[in-house]
């Protein structure tokens with residue numbers, strides 16, 4: 001059987017080292033399939049990325065962001081991917097500085113400055129305590145553990161055990177964050193990401209979750225600066241007495257790296 005090759009035009013972006021294959025799919029012709037997306041994200045057989053994002057049209061919005069994890073499955077919200085999609089949309093000329101778009105967890109507003117993207121994250125209703133740890137949803141589910149020495153933490157082994165463990169495993173799993181307090185308003189976060197099933201250089205929704213818990217449970221002040229393996233981020237927010245948060249902003253760079261055409265045979 002002769003099958004004609006499929007050409008996929010893409011642009012690669014990264015936000016603090018969390019990297020994404022970005023596809024302008026306003027024509028909605030990208031052949032969405034789990035094995036294809038997993039293959040494109042593969043770091044040896046494919047382009048290589050933590051996730052793949054389709055930018056589509058959406059009525060009433062500048063664009064729609066559709067996010068898939070590196071395992072090829074559609075994920076929940078991705079904060080770094082959101083910032084990269086905003087930069088991609090700006091590069092495509094869809095807006096100048098301020099944008100409103102829609103993602104899996106609802107509407108997002110963002111401001112794209114030269115150096116940084118300010119991304120408004122979903123409001124957070126509250127968090128749960130899990131022993132000495134915390135669990136909350138910032139658009140994606142996040143487990144947060146404060147540790148003394150995050151460099152010495154076995155992020156993959158410990159993260160995997162929690163992600164697949166008896167509490168979260170049956171509920172679809174969770175992303176797992178390990179956080180060390182670095183200063184009065186700064187933390188260092190390392191994340192085991194569900195769907196990538198590995199540590200990534202940075203996880204935006206995870207960084208957001210850790211910053212909120214550092215405020216709520218350690219009395220830290222906002223905005224909170226966050227160190228990740230892939231560089232610095234900031235999280236600003238408004239906290240309420242009932243434990244909820246709104247006006248949450250994830251702030252940091254989003255960079256276009258290269259573009260290309262991938263031939264699938």
Ligand SMILES: N[C@H](CCC[C@H](N)C(=O)O)C(=O)O
Nearest residue numbers: 075076078079080203204205
């Ligand atoms: N890297 C992402 C998180 C993706 C969440 C994903 N791993 C899932 O649980 O579906 C971020 O920057 O927020």
